[in-house]
Amino acid sequence: MRPNRLDIGHVPTGTPVDLKIERAGHHRKRLLDEIDAFREREPYLIREQRKDWQGRPYRVVTAYDAEQPPDCISQILGDFVNNLRSSLDHLVGQIRLDGPSKSSAFPICRRRTGQGGSFMELRQRKLAGIPNPAKKLIERMQPYDRRYGRPSRARVRWEALSYLETLWQVDKHRTILLATSLLSPDSISHNRTGEESSGIGHRFTPTRDEADWWLPIDDDDQTFYPKFTVQISLAKPRGFADDWPDIDGWELDGLVDYMYRTVVWDVVPHLSKFIQRAP
Numbered sequence: 001m002r003p004n005r006l007d008i009g010h011v012p013t014g015t016p017v018d019l020k021i022e023r024a025g026h027h028r029k030r031l032l033d034e035i036d037a038f039r040e041r042e043p044y045l046i047r048e049q050r051k052d053w054q055g056r057p058y059r060v061v062t063a064y065d066a067e068q069p070p071d072c073i074s075q076i077l078g079d080f081v082n083n084l085r086s087s088l089d090h091l092v093g094q095i096r097l098d099g100p101s102k103s104s105a106f107p108i109c110r111r112r113t114g115q116g117g118s119f120m121e122l123r124q125r126k127l128a129g130i131p132n133p134a135k136k137l138i139e140r141m142q143p144y145d146r147r148y149g150r151p152s153r154a155r156v157r158w159e160a161l162s163y164l165e166t167l168w169q170v171d172k173h174r175t176i177l178l179a180t181s182l183l184s185p186d187s188i189s190h191n192r193t194g195e196e197s198s199g200i201g202h203r204f205t206p207t208r209d210e211a212d213w214w215l216p217i218d219d220d221d222q223t224f225y226p227k228f229t230v231q232i233s234l235a236k237p238r239g240f241a242d243d244w245p246d247i248d249g250w251e252l253d254g255l256v257d258y259m260y261r262t263v264v265w266d267v268v269p270h271l272s273k274f275i276q277r278a279p
Contacts, residue, residue, distance in 0.1 A: 015275070017094055020087035021264060027080035028260055034073050035253050039230050043067035044183055050217070056199075057217040063228040064210045069179040073232070073252070077179070078171040080256065084263055085168040091267070092138075095274045096129040103128065108165040109142050119144075134274040141267060160262035163245045163255065170237065178235045179252055183211040186229035192220060200224070 044066040051060050088108075093100025105126040109119040119142050127135050143162035171177050185202035192198045199216035213226035232252045236244050247255060 015094060016090040017087050017268065017272075017275075020083050020090055021268070024080055024083035024087065024260065024263075027076050027083060028256055031073065031076045031080055031256060032253050034070065034076065035232055038069055038073070038232070042228075043181070043230060044228065051214075053214070059215040059217055059222075059224075061213045061215065061226050062210055063183045063212075064208075066181045066183050066209060066230055069181055069232050073179045074176050077167075077177050077252070077256070081164065081167045081171055081177070081259075084259060085164055087263060088267065091271055091275075092127065092130060094276060095131070095134050095271065097276060098129060099276070101129070104130075106138065107142075108161045110144060110162065112139075112142070112144055131274055134271060137270055141270075157266070158262070160259045161267075163247060164259045164263070166243060166245045167234075174239075175237050178237065179232050180235040182206060182231045182233065183209055184229055184231055185211050185213055186227040188213060188227065189225045191223040 044063045047062050047064065049060050049062075051058050088106035089104070090100070092106045093104045096104055103125045107119055107122040107126050109117060109122060111118040113120050115121060119139060123135060123139070127138065141158050141161065143158045143160075167177060184204050188200060188202075190198060190200065199218070201214040203212040203214065205211070211228050213224075213228075215222070215224045215226070233250060234247060234252060234255070250258075
């Protein structure tokens with residue numbers, strides 16, 4: 001999933017929340033620039049060969065042996081995640097009548113009730129001292145796990161917070177968030193008319209980390225410009241059985257924008273009216 005590169009911004013006011021979001025936005029831009037630079041230099045090899053399929057000859061152009069993303073992408077991602085996640089804790093501190101406390105924080109939970117990390121358990125400590133309407137809004141933002149039936153629209157909307165929480169915990173306590181690359185066919189331009197079948201096909205083989213364009217060899221004018229792209233995603237670290245987020249299919253730049261938009265466009269605007277302003 002690729003992001004829509006909008007100019008996503010948050011007007012700084014000098015509050016701790018705004019400064020944290022501003023810093024997260026700085027790391028987000030650096031991260032997207034590094035990803036773009038990595039893709040633009042086409043960090044993979046190309047080979048061409050002839051193959052026959054169903055009695056028809058093809059010129060097969062294959063991209064293979066992609067480089068892994070540079071280490072700076074993982075490092076910048078960790079800085080982005082930490083600043084974005086801490087902006088939510090700062091937000092709760094700014095909502096409290098007495099300012100932030102030792103225990104104040106923004107809970108992000110997959111369960112509403114029960115022992116060991118449910119929202120109803122954590123809110124007693126983390127949300128103490130904030131107005132009840134703010135507590136209710138924060139509860140509605142929780143990405144509760146609905147194991148039966150289709151996920152609700154609210155769950156889909158706030159799932160980004162679950163991703164943010166897990167990635168923050170992983171980077172903070174366990175290991176570096178490792179980015180990995182995967183090749184795929186991107187697009188192709190040719191001069192065959194729309195009245196005829198182009199005969200062009202493509203293949204994506206993740207297990208071998210290869211991507212192919214199959215270009216027919218025949219009497220038609222053969223002008224082909226096949227292109228490939230490098231998908232960058234997060235690799236699941238060893239030792240994660242149940243607590244790794246369901247982010248298969250997300251490209252890293254799209255995932256980063258999803259988490260950033262959710263915090264900046266949804267969470268902060270809904271709760272900012274409760275922030276205690278200095279007299």
